[in-house]
Amino acid sequence: MKNRTFRAGKLLVIVFLLISVVFPLASLVLNIQMEDVSKVISAPQFIPMLFNSLLATSIATALSVVIAFGLAWCVNRTNIRYKQVFSILFTIPMLIPSISHGMGLVLLFGDNGLITNFLHINIGLYGYLGIIIGSILYSFPVAFLMLTDIFKYEDYTTYEAAQVLGLSKKQQFFTITLPNMKGTLISVIFATFTMIFTDYGVPLVVGGKIMTLPVYMYREVIGLLDFSKGAIIGVILLIPAFIAFFMDLKNESSGNSSTITRSFQIQKNKKRDIISYFICILTVFLVSLPILAFVILSFVKQYPIDMSFSLANIKEAFQLGVGMYLKNSLAIALVTSLVGICVIYFTAYITARAKRSFTNAALHLIAMVSLAIPGVVLGLCYVIFFEGSLLYGTIAILILVNTIHFFASPYLMAYNSLKKFNENLEDISACMGISKLKMLFDVYIPCTRATIIEMFSYLFVNCMVTISAVSFLANFRNMPLALLIPQFDSQSLIEATAFISVIILLVNSILKLAVYAVKRYTQTLR
Numbered sequence: 001m002k003n004r005t006f007r008a009g010k011l012l013v014i015v016f017l018l019i020s021v022v023f024p025l026a027s028l029v030l031n032i033q034m035e036d037v038s039k040v041i042s043a044p045q046f047i048p049m050l051f052n053s054l055l056a057t058s059i060a061t062a063l064s065v066v067i068a069f070g071l072a073w074c075v076n077r078t079n080i081r082y083k084q085v086f087s088i089l090f091t092i093p094m095l096i097p098s099i100s101h102g103m104g105l106v107l108l109f110g111d112n113g114l115i116t117n118f119l120h121i122n123i124g125l126y127g128y129l130g131i132i133i134g135s136i137l138y139s140f141p142v143a144f145l146m147l148t149d150i151f152k153y154e155d156y157t158t159y160e161a162a163q164v165l166g167l168s169k170k171q172q173f174f175t176i177t178l179p180n181m182k183g184t185l186i187s188v189i190f191a192t193f194t195m196i197f198t199d200y201g202v203p204l205v206v207g208g209k210i211m212t213l214p215v216y217m218y219r220e221v222i223g224l225l226d227f228s229k230g231a232i233i234g235v236i237l238l239i240p241a242f243i244a245f246f247m248d249l250k251n252e253s254s255g256n257s258s259t260i261t262r263s264f265q266i267q268k269n270k271k272r273d274i275i276s277y278f279i280c281i282l283t284v285f286l287v288s289l290p291i292l293a294f295v296i297l298s299f300v301k302q303y304p305i306d307m308s309f310s311l312a313n314i315k316e317a318f319q320l321g322v323g324m325y326l327k328n329s330l331a332i333a334l335v336t337s338l339v340g341i342c343v344i345y346f347t348a349y350i351t352a353r354a355k356r357s358f359t360n361a362a363l364h365l366i367a368m369v370s371l372a373i374p375g376v377v378l379g380l381c382y383v384i385f386f387e388g389s390l391l392y393g394t395i396a397i398l399i400l401v402n403t404i405h406f407f408a409s410p411y412l413m414a415y416n417s418l419k420k421f422n423e424n425l426e427d428i429s430a431c432m433g434i435s436k437l438k439m440l441f442d443v444y445i446p447c448t449r450a451t452i453i454e455m456f457s458y459l460f461v462n463c464m465v466t467i468s469a470v471s472f473l474a475n476f477r478n479m480p481l482a483l484l485i486p487q488f489d490s491q492s493l494i495e496a497t498a499f500i501s502v503i504i505l506l507v508n509s510i511l512k513l514a515v516y517a518v519k520r521y522t523q524t525l526r
Contacts, residue, residue: 006436017366024381031384036228053212057197060135068143074276076151089284091141095508097465097482100501101137102205104290130206135196150184198374234377297498313495329481333463340403340459348414371408375468383472395478405469406462410455417451457515
């Protein structure tokens with residue numbers, strides 16, 4: 001009877017993923033009208049838009065990965081102090097929407113920017129320069145987290161052998177470090193490229209006359225309600241994402257696991273540490289500048305005419321509905337996190353702990369495919385598939401689209417954690433008459449509490465900052481707070497826009513502190 005309950009739960013998960021992932025993707029493809037394909041591709045602006053997207057994304061990806069690699073090296077291969085503090089500060093840009101990075105650059109380096117007015121130097125922000133800088137700010141923290149994790153798993157015995165053979169530090173870097181990190185670097189490059197290529201927040205604000213494919217798709221669907229053309233651009237945006245996804249799968253399957261016999265030993269080097277301190281402090285300063293600009297503009301009367309202290313803009317922001325939209329965001333983030341954990345963790349339990357079968361393999365693939373669907377494409381899929389249904393236009397559809405948009409990463413957290421348990425546990429429990437659900441609630445969940453807390457944090461923070469997946473589905477009543485940023489920006493309410501970014505940052509910072517406190521508390525219970 002108890003295993004019937006488990007099988008019923010598994011069937012519900014399969015139906016859920018079919019309705020929320022497979023069918024919407026199929027509807028996107030089926031919605032394309034063949035005559036529109038030739039119109040879009042042969043349009044005079046298509047090739048320039050594709051070129052703009054590829055050029056800006058390639059440059060930003062290269063710079064972002066190099067910066068992230070340098071910061072990860074500074075944190076893991078030097079003797080600098082406060083490494084944990086630096087690591088946290090590097091990831092602050094993840095706590096605000098991508099469009100806020102564009103707004104921050106405008107506030108600092110725009111024609112009337114704070115630094116532009118102070119130094120009387122106009123850097124020509126709007127265009128490629130703005131898109132590249134904003135994309136780096138938006139993407140390098142993710143690359144940093146991926147790279148800093150892999151540094152911890154290098155075996156020092158290889159380096160000792162290299163020292164005995166007389167290899168210099170430079171030779172060790174190119175013959176040991178880079179080859180060891182080849183797989184992770186490929187994953188990081190593809191993940192960063194996909195993030196930047198499919199983002200419309202940064203180029204929407206600082207792109208100027210440079211039009212990218214996501215911005216074109218956003219304007220066609222939101223402004224002109226042309227779903228067919230939007231679907232065509234959506235499929236094009238899926239191409240690099242799916243290439244990245246399958247390359248990552250191939251890279252993962254062909255990778256070899258190694259055992260660390262000795263952790264990395266960092267030698268004393270004052271010159272190296274001083275340079276690393278300088279790089280880390282400079283990065284924190286540059287990352288903090290947009291946030292500082294948001295704070296300053298939130299409390300001035302009228303930028304840039306009257307910079308005197310005032311709370312008028314904050315009052316105006318709440319009169320325009322910031323309070324209501326903040327409640328929407330908190331409700332969406334909280335419910336998505338709680339519901340998402342239940343669905344995602346149970347899915348990971350099925351695929352990680354159940355016996356291998358075609359159904360489980362298909363379930364794992366569908367769960368992973370959500371990683372390759374850009375938010376802006378997923379939002380359009382939901383518009384096409386769910387339009388006219390009871391879900392459409394409600395807050396429930398925003399919760400659903402966010403759950404799927406951010407499904408893959410917490411799924412992998414749970415999947416990897418559950419895979420670490422002895423593979424014979426299920427056979428032993430079956431012999432003892434212990435049901436699968438009892439094993440789930442009495443063994444796996446208590447032992448993976450830290451992973452579950454991280455899953456909650458990931459879902460909550462991303463729900464607070466996302467604008468891509470929900471932009472096509474939100475209306476006046478259910479709109480989350482982050483979507484007010486492009487709306488206020490179009491109305492030139494820059495002070496209110498800055499205040500919204502500060503609110504989102506504060507909420508996510510409080511959540512991160514709460515998660516840290518809960519993790520510390522759970523560790524004391526062991």
